[in-house]
Amino acid sequence: MLKYVQLIQDMEARIERGDFKDGHKLPPIRMLSEQYACSKSTVISAYNELERRHLIYSIPKSGYYVVKRDNRSEQQEQPTMIDLASAAPDSSVFPYIDFQHCINKAIDMYQNDLFEYGTPSGLPSLIRVLQKHLANYQVFAEPHQICITSGVQQALAILTTMPFPNQKETVLIEQPSYHLLIQLLETHGIPVIGIERTSQGIDFDELEKLFRTGNIKLFYTMPRFHNPLGTSYSTREKKALAELAGKYDVYIVEDDYLADLEDDSKSDPVYAYDQSSHLIYLKSYSKILFPGLRVGAAVVPHLLADTFNKYKKLQDIDSSMLSQAALEIYIQSGMFERHKQKIQAAYMRRMELLTNALEREGDIDFARLYKGAHTHIAVGKPFSTPALKERLLRQHVKLDSADAHYLSDFPKKSLIKLNISNVKEEYIEQAVILIAGTIRRMRR
Numbered sequence: 001m002l003k004y005v006q007l008i009q010d011m012e013a014r015i016e017r018g019d020f021k022d023g024h025k026l027p028p029i030r031m032l033s034e035q036y037a038c039s040k041s042t043v044i045s046a047y048n049e050l051e052r053r054h055l056i057y058s059i060p061k062s063g064y065y066v067v068k069r070d071n072r073s074e075q076q077e078q079p080t081m082i083d084l085a086s087a088a089p090d091s092s093v094f095p096y097i098d099f100q101h102c103i104n105k106a107i108d109m110y111q112n113d114l115f116e117y118g119t120p121s122g123l124p125s126l127i128r129v130l131q132k133h134l135a136n137y138q139v140f141a142e143p144h145q146i147c148i149t150s151g152v153q154q155a156l157a158i159l160t161t162m163p164f165p166n167q168k169e170t171v172l173i174e175q176p177s178y179h180l181l182i183q184l185l186e187t188h189g190i191p192v193i194g195i196e197r198t199s200q201g202i203d204f205d206e207l208e209k210l211f212r213t214g215n216i217k218l219f220y221t222m223p224r225f226h227n228p229l230g231t232s233y234s235t236r237e238k239k240a241l242a243e244l245a246g247k248y249d250v251y252i253v254e255d256d257y258l259a260d261l262e263d264d265s266k267s268d269p270v271y272a273y274d275q276s277s278h279l280i281y282l283k284s285y286s287k288i289l290f291p292g293l294r295v296g297a298a299v300v301p302h303l304l305a306d307t308f309n310k311y312k313k314l315q316d317i318d319s320s321m322l323s324q325a326a327l328e329i330y331i332q333s334g335m336f337e338r339h340k341q342k343i344q345a346a347y348m349r350r351m352e353l354l355t356n357a358l359e360r361e362g363d364i365d366f367a368r369l370y371k372g373a374h375t376h377i378a379v380g381k382p383f384s385t386p387a388l389k390e391r392l393l394r395q396h397v398k399l400d401s402a403d404a405h406y407l408s409d410f411p412k413k414s415l416i417k418l419n420i421s422n423v424k425e426e427y428i429e430q431a432v433i434l435i436a437g438t439i440r441r442m443r444r
Helices: 003-017 029-035 040-052 072-077 096-109 124-135 151-161 179-187 204-213 235-248 302-316 321-332 335-361 385-394 425-443
Strands: 056-059 063-066 146-149 170-175 192-198 216-221 251-255 279-284 296-299 374-378 415-419
Touching: 003 040, 003 096, 029 040, 040 056, 040 063, 096 321, 096 335, 124 146, 124 296, 124 321, 146 151, 146 302, 151 179, 151 216, 151 251, 151 279, 151 296, 151 302, 170 179, 179 192, 192 204, 204 216, 204 235, 216 235, 235 251, 321 335, 335 374, 335 425, 385 425
Parallel strands: 170 192, 170 216, 216 251, 251 279
Antiparallel strands: 056 063, 146 296, 279 296, 374 415
């Protein structure tokens, strides 16, 4: 990482943590120059950038100071909304400066290529980088199998509409499942059925029966950090799933969108156990960086690659070349790995705080998780989740039910989604106390 970028990130983090209070004088230029083994001009440039972002200000012949943030009175007038509904990554940890550097570098490196049409499968140099990067997740593939998409959503749109070699038509999805995929399937009238998934997993006997008799083209699953349940399949379940796919000629679409939150080196995707070339692996880079990146990767079997690329080309010719080039540099420079570790640590702390707070309530039925970004509360029936949402919103806690994650004709469970990606640590226990108290009062 450039000393300039590192210095900005470190100083910003220290200001955010409160190491430097409002109005506090910052370390002298010479001191930081020695501490970071860089030139004084580098320190001055970093301070100028922080000043441009209104985090600090300078006084001639005196030094640099932290800007006094006059937000306490505003917070009293407009209390902080604790958002447990949004699944978007935390904007406060977006790697703005790092990625800006990568974009500028990409323009310099690929100035003759970025502003023309690219290839449907993606920037060739990025595909080579992703081939090595995906191997870290135990996803080994040839370049021909990797296609860059405009987010995982585009990959799902292609897979659910393109023909498959098994000549089957029905899509099978877990219930609950990804709400935008459900909207996609029902809007386009694609044949779809569901199979229930709970905190304990799915019924593999029922799954095998559906694979055998249900004319299943593909089975869409989130084996790791399921949204909205938050749970993950065991290694035994992943192996069984891969085995059933080969046995009944059903393709598995594995959405590993939160793979970067996994800290267990022995936890592999279903793809790692595929012996029959029936696994399609989807990887999102928007969830770990920022949604606007719109870059995802689809790893498809050789038999599907040409058809997938054909349908991809008909949808949008190519995905953003600038985003692809910047991501390539971001990964190669080591910035991605450092950012991933930062996100892992932040989300694990928040999830642990959430789980501990829920356990202290005692009578709340929830999934006990310490990794990922989601968990859920089972409120049971009869219970009005819209009324719960409304009452909590008045107490400045925003949450949502899992209703949108079910097919229209599938029996819905009364589940409340809890997502920690946009909640500050200091508000988590407060939110849980308000949620638990409101649920108790409504039950009475």
